[in-house]
Amino acid sequence: MQISQRLLETPAYPFAELAKTKRALLEQGADLVDFGIGDPDLPTPGHIVEALCRAAHDPETHRYDESVYGIPPLRKAIADWYKARFGVAIDPDAEVLRLIGSKDGIAHLPWAALNPGDLALVPDPAYPVYLRGTHFVGAESYVMPLAPGRGYLPDLDAIPEDVARRAKLMWLCYPNQPTAAVADMEFFERVVHFARRFDVLVALDMAYSEVTFDGYVAPAILQVPGAKEIAVEFHSLSKTYNMTGWRIGFAVGNREVIKALADLKSNVDSGVFAAIQHAAVAALTGPQDCVDRMCAVYRARRDILVDGLRGLGCPVEKPKGSFYVWAPVPKGYSSEKMADQMLKDAGIISTPGGAYGAFGAGFVRFSLTVPGGEEKVSEAVARLKDKARISWQ
Numbered sequence: 001m002q003i004s005q006r007l008l009e010t011p012a013y014p015f016a017e018l019a020k021t022k023r024a025l026l027e028q029g030a031d032l033v034d035f036g037i038g039d040p041d042l043p044t045p046g047h048i049v050e051a052l053c054r055a056a057h058d059p060e061t062h063r064y065d066e067s068v069y070g071i072p073p074l075r076k077a078i079a080d081w082y083k084a085r086f087g088v089a090i091d092p093d094a095e096v097l098r099l100i101g102s103k104d105g106i107a108h109l110p111w112a113a114l115n116p117g118d119l120a121l122v123p124d125p126a127y128p129v130y131l132r133g134t135h136f137v138g139a140e141s142y143v144m145p146l147a148p149g150r151g152y153l154p155d156l157d158a159i160p161e162d163v164a165r166r167a168k169l170m171w172l173c174y175p176n177q178p179t180a181a182v183a184d185m186e187f188f189e190r191v192v193h194f195a196r197r198f199d200v201l202v203a204l205d206m207a208y209s210e211v212t213f214d215g216y217v218a219p220a221i222l223q224v225p226g227a228k229e230i231a232v233e234f235h236s237l238s239k240t241y242n243m244t245g246w247r248i249g250f251a252v253g254n255r256e257v258i259k260a261l262a263d264l265k266s267n268v269d270s271g272v273f274a275a276i277q278h279a280a281v282a283a284l285t286g287p288q289d290c291v292d293r294m295c296a297v298y299r300a301r302r303d304i305l306v307d308g309l310r311g312l313g314c315p316v317e318k319p320k321g322s323f324y325v326w327a328p329v330p331k332g333y334s335s336e337k338m339a340d341q342m343l344k345d346a347g348i349i350s351t352p353g354g355a356y357g358a359f360g361a362g363f364v365r366f367s368l369t370v371p372g373g374e375e376k377v378s379e380a381v382a383r384l385k386d387k388a389r390i391s392w393q
């Protein structure tokens with residue numbers, strides 16, 4: 001049987017591999033500390049689950065989604081949430097699109113915005129979907145390296161002018177996955193200037209906008225005047241409300257792009273179970289102290305892990321956003337060797353930085369979504385020293 005060339009050219013999705021290794025080790029009875037996949041270990045807050053149950057009992061929710069953009073109460077809740085959070089007005093009838101998780105929108109945007117042979121600017125290291133979505137439509141990618149010396153922000157001035165002129169789409173993600181870096185408004189202003197000059201659509205992935213620490217508040221690119229002409233943002237309820245399994249997120253921004261993505265998706269899927277959309281309304285309009293409590297949990301784990309790594313000589317800072325710690329490996333290690341040694345000698349699951357692109361080599365990613373919480377993180381720090389015998393000194 002034939003398999004498509006573009007699929008054959010695409011390596012297995014890295015986290016599927018990781019899940020397989022983990023299952024195998026657990027079956028052998030291994031005592032693991034799991035810093036692997038970025039999937040919250042905390043449950044969805046109760047009031048959101050209750051909203052789902054209530055809505056599921058209403059037969060009105062049992063039918064196809066009434067609009068390809070999503071149910072009107074959700075679009076209004078998104079626009080209200082966005083205005084309260086970022087101070088920017090969003091038209092709920094034209095500038096909002098609910099998604100089957102933000103991955104749905106991220107993977108499908110190239111189908112709506114690119115032609116074969118077009119060029120997309122893709123950061124490296126990055127969430128693999130930007131590059132792969134681009135590849136699936138036969139478009140090309142130009143890698144924007146994210147370097148620690150630049151705070152993991154791409155160097156826009158280093159993009160050659162002929163590349164910038166050819167580019168149709170630029171992917172960005174802040175707070176960043178996997179590096180945990182954050183961006184400021186000044187950077188977004190420069191991005192908007194670049195995008196207007198070269199007529200490039202900017203797609204900003206904001207999956208971690210609400211997972212922040214120490215008083216840091218993540219900005220949005222749509223806060224830059226005029227940004228709606230060139231930008232869309234992808235938001236997710238997955239990380240903010242521990243709803244990864246529910247599959248609900250949304251896009252906001254440029255209305256032509258929102259319409260194009262909605263038109264594309266109307267040919268691909270038939271929407272989201274309305275009860276889940278009502279639960280998303282409850283999440284966005286309900287009490288937000290659950291988000292503060294979640295951030296406090298990750299911050300406590302972050303402090304234990306970063307202090308522990310620093311105690312071993314690892315030059316890593318406490319990140320202000322996302323639930324990751326992105327640590328450089330000691331001299332003489334590759335990211336794969338480090339991740340392997342931690343797993344085999346100490347039962348610690350991490351992700352080698354190379355899984356996120358060539359510029360991720362030399363780093364490992366720890367996700368703070370560790371089942372067992374602070375106790376397990378402390379245990380991992382002890383095991384790093386005593387069992388894996390890894391030291392940066």
Ligand SMILES: *Cc1c(COP(=O)(O)O)cnc(C)c1O
Binds near residue numbers: 038100101102127247
């Ligand atoms: C988790 C994640 C997403 C997608 O989450 P959904 O569950 O599809 O909403 C998007 N981008 C990044 C960088 C992520 O880490």
